[in-house]
Amino acid sequence: MPLPSVDHIVLRDGQRQVLLARARQSSGQHRDVLRARIVLAAADGASNAAIARMLGICDDTVRKWRHRFAQHGIEGLADRPRSGRPRRFSAATVAEVKALACELPTESDVPLAKWSCPDLAAEATRRGVVSSVSASTVRRWLAADALKPWQHRSWIFPRDPDFAVKAVRVLDLYARVFDDEPLGDDDYVLSADEKPGVQVRCRIHPSRPPGPGRRPMRVESEYRRHGTLAYLAAYDVHRAQVIGHCAPSTGIEPFSALVDKVMTRQPYARHDGCSGLSTTVPPTVAGRQLHGCTMRFPTHR
Numbered sequence: 577m578p579l580p581s582v583d584h585i586v587l588r589d590g591q592r593q594v595l596l597a598r599a600r601q602s603s604g605q606h607r608d609v610l611r612a613r614i615v616l617a618a619a620d621g622a623s624n625a626a627i628a629r630m631l632g633i634c635d636d637t638v639r640k641w642r643h644r645f646a647q648h649g650i651e652g653l654a655d656r657p658r659s660g661r662p663r664r665f666s667a668a669t670v671a672e673v674k675a676l677a678c679e680l681p682t683e684s685d686v687p688l689a690k691w692s693c694p695d696l697a698a699e700a701t702r703r704g705v706v707s708s709v710s711a712s713t714v715r716r717w718l719a720a721d722a723l724k725p726w727q728h729r730s731w732i733f734p735r736d737p738d739f740a741v742k743a744v745r746v747l748d749l750y751a752r753v754f755d756d757e758p759l760g761d762d763d764y765v766l767s768a769d770e771k772p773g774v775q776v777r778c779r780i781h782p783s784r785p786p787g788p789g790r791r792p793m794r795v796e797s798e799y800r801r802h803g804t805l806a807y808l809a810a811y812d813v814h815r816a817q818v819i820g821h822c823a824p825s826t827g828i829e830p831f832s833a834l835v836d837k838v839m840t841r842q843p844y845a846r847h848d849g850c851s852g853l854s855t856t857v858p859p860t861v862a863g864r865q866l867h868g869c870t871m872r873f874p875t876h877r
């Protein structure tokens with residue numbers, strides 16, 4: 577006959593309801609369900625051996641959670657903090673590797689344009705910062721501070737000595753101000769640009785639409801080339817609309833066609849004469865009866 581447990585379980589007000597809810601969970605963690613069933617069976621007077629047979633576990637597991645509940649109640653059914661494996665790398669070592677990631681590879685005489693995690697691990701080992709470290713460990717260290725040395729953002733230094741003056745005019749137009757005067761309701765700001773060398777390609781067979789069962793759209797990998805085109809577009813800054821067209825190449829004729837396309841459609845078409853043109857506009861455009869003011873701003877130079 578098994579000896580009775582020294583941990584006698586008596587459930588107080590509300591404890592049984594909490595344990596029953598845990599034991600009946602269908603989507604809860606198995607360990608929480610199992611511990612709740614152990615305590616409920618113990619509260620009903622079952623022995624450790626009987627509970628172990630009923631739940632298919634060993635006696636030591638029943639004894640452990642029975643004792644935990646007797647000592648600490650429902651809070652004792654939670655896992656205790658674990659120390660885990662001792663740290664292999666000190667905080668100073670981690671900081672040195674992160675500092676290395678914030679340097680350019682050329683500063684370390686490494687023939688790379690940007691760091692990767694395997695490269696950082698190899699360089700830290702070469703410098704003697706660590707005896708050995710894996711690329712995945714370096715990746716975790718960098719992720720803790722959102723460091724991504726393999727990414728970059730381009731920037732251009734302005735070479736035009738009058739860049740600040742021209743930039744002020746552009747910023748004023750974005751703020752709907754021209755020559756220190758606010759723009760009216762019938763004034764519009766459009767920014768035009770061109771994109772040459774756009775490759776024209778088409779699939780040999782038409783794409784197939786997606787279907788039921790999460791089948792994605794099917795696109796053939798092969799295509800035919802049809803040369804290159806230029807795309808010219810005008811963007812209405814304050815109305816967020818784009819007006820554009822394709823042309824065989826860039827030049828004054830495609831740009832004039834874009835001007836005609838913009839100035840002959842509403843709300844840009846006017847009948848009250850030309851308001852003026854900048855002296856930087858090509859003569860062939862300046863001689864046209866445009867109902868607007870055209871200004872040319874060289875880009876970032």
